[in-house]
Amino acid sequence: MKPAEFYQRDRFLQPPALTPDYKTSVPRSPRLAMLSLQGSMSEITGPTFGHSDIDTIDNDLIRNYAKTGDPVGERIIVHGRVLDENGRGIPNTLVEIWQANAGGRYRHKKDTYLAPIDPNFGGCGRTLTDDQGYYYFRTVKPGAYPWRNWVNNWRPAHIHVSVFGTSFSQRLITQMYFEGDPLIRQCPIVNTIPDPRAIDHLIAPLDMNAAIPLDCLAYKFDIVLRGRRSTLFENRLEGN
Amino acid sequence: MAQPLSYLKESASQTAGPYVHIGLAPGAAGFDIYRTQLGEEIVGPDAPGERIRIEGVVLDGTGAPVKDVLLEVWQADAAGIYPHPEDPRFADCAPGFRGWGRVITDFETGLWAFDTVKPGPVMGRNGRMMAPHVSFWLVARGINIGLNTRMYFEDEDNSADPVLNLVEQAPRRETLLARKVGPGLYRFDIRLQGDGETVFLDI
Numbered sequence: 001m002k003p004a005e006f007y008q009r010d011r012f013l014q015p016p017a018l019t020p021d022y023k024t025s026v027p028r029s030p031r032l033a034m035l036s037l038q039g040s041m042s043e044i045t046g047p048t049f050g051h052s053d054i055d056t057i058d059n060d061l062i063r064n065y066a067k068t069g070d071p072v073g074e075r076i077i078v079h080g081r082v083l084d085e086n087g088r089g090i091p092n093t094l095v096e097i098w099q100a101n102a103g104g105r106y107r108h109k110k111d112t113y114l115a116p117i118d119p120n121f122g123g124c125g126r127t128l129t130d131d132q133g134y135y136y137f138r139t140v141k142p143g144a145y146p147w148r149n150w151v152n153n154w155r156p157a158h159i160h161v162s163v164f165g166t167s168f169s170q171r172l173i174t175q176m177y178f179e180g181d182p183l184i185r186q187c188p189i190v191n192t193i194p195d196p197r198a199i200d201h202l203i204a205p206l207d208m209n210a211a212i213p214l215d216c217l218a219y220k221f222d223i224v225l226r227g228r229r230s231t232l233f234e235n236r237l238e239g240n
Numbered sequence: 241m242a243q244p245l246s247y248l249k250e251s252a253s254q255t256a257g258p259y260v261h262i263g264l265a266p267g268a269a270g271f272d273i274y275r276t277q278l279g280e281e282i283v284g285p286d287a288p289g290e291r292i293r294i295e296g297v298v299l300d301g302t303g304a305p306v307k308d309v310l311l312e313v314w315q316a317d318a319a320g321i322y323p324h325p326e327d328p329r330f331a332d333c334a335p336g337f338r339g340w341g342r343v344i345t346d347f348e349t350g351l352w353a354f355d356t357v358k359p360g361p362v363m364g365r366n367g368r369m370m371a372p373h374v375s376f377w378l379v380a381r382g383i384n385i386g387l388n389t390r391m392y393f394e395d396e397d398n399s400a401d402p403v404l405n406l407v408e409q410a411p412r413r414e415t416l417l418a419r420k421v422g423p424g425l426y427r428f429d430i431r432l433q434g435d436g437e438t439v440f441l442d443i
Contacts, residue, residue: 014253015384024382027301028432034442040364042375043443045324047340055275065273085248098263108259109270122273124263160263168314169443171377175254192384198252224248
């Protein structure tokens with residue numbers, strides 16, 4: 001087998017399973033040690049996607065569920081690159097997002113928050129990165145909302161992001177937060193991440209260069225997936 | 241001072257939350273928005289092999305089914321070939337075989353099920369064959385980073401599998417075995433915590 005394995009996941013930067021301040025993790029966290037595996041064919045391969053899987057409008061949340069007009073809320077672009085730990089763009093990989101509407105309510109049969117459902121907003125989008133690893137979405141800024149953890153917890157405005165990469169072992173779901181939001185540092189879910197620098201990486205800065213005048217603001221969000229040693233060449237036995 | 245290493249750090253994971261379906265399976269959330277839902281068909285109609293169904297529940301530390309979990313599975317075809325260019329036998333993969341599935345639990349019962357073909361054995365490290373298996377990845381509210389595990393089949397010869405044999409406590413290997421409960425029907429329950437906690441993998 002080609003030794004194109006992935007770097008070990010940094011478990012000190014990733015949230016541990018048991019994080020009691022985020023209460024739902026208490027009954028849902030494994031307590032025994034994980035079994036560490038060196039990558040095999042089952043881990044270094046993974047699903048691939050193509051343009052036949054999705055439609056071009058799928059990344060436009062302002063239009064992809066519009067029924068009678070535009071969704072309510074602050075219009076934004078979310079864009080960035082999917083990179084690996086070596087700084088290389090990951091081309092042609094699937095990025096999926098989902099979020100609450102501008103009032104902080106999800107279009108989900110289980111969400112009963114007081115804020116209204118927006119008839120013109122579905123709250124999900126998907127796209128493939130280009131050959132440099134770039135992606136972009138157009139959407140509205142999601143609202144903050146309360147949730148049952150401690151009595152008065154509020155989630156900061158956030159967009160859920162799901163990314164594939166090129167292997168099953170790179171699979172990642174995370175959340176993007178917005179620069180300047182005072183709720184970020186109070187959030188028990190944000191604070192499952194032990195390393196403050198890793199939290200900073202999930203906070204997208206306002207990107208006025210990408211904003212469209214008289215139309216929408218923009219936020220830049222780069223996503224880093226695990227890196228890997230390059231394919232072994234006979235004249236370069238060490239890999240990279 | 242030593243020279244800095246310029247590697248980036250992997251983005252930290254966050255829970256998929258209770259509404260993961262909106263993003264990854266909006267049909268299950270109660271609305272249709274896309275032309276296709278990804279991951280519904282794992283093998284396609286023409287792939288050779290034994291057609292099987294795998295079902296189960298994910299149980300939390302209190303023994304209750306987790307009703308908002310989303311699972312993804314990844315497997316080789318009946319000949320043990322992955323539909324991925326890094327499999328040396330990629331060109332011979334069964335036509336239409338995707339190998340990847342996305343599975344939603346029933347919101348009331350927590351039961352999930354998917355239809356596939358039984359995978360073949362796959363070449364492991366150092367030329368050692370791995371017994372037929374399906375790789376699992378699961379996310380849900382309360383799970384901070386997706387959990388990886390593997391499912392093997394109790395009616396296969398798993399005795400020489402290099403991954404199962406890495407599990408130091410032999411009784412825990414049982415947590416990775418699917419039980420055959422009917423013709424072409426396997427049952428694989430995943431326990432997040434407590435008695436019979438499933439072996440999860442740091443891959």
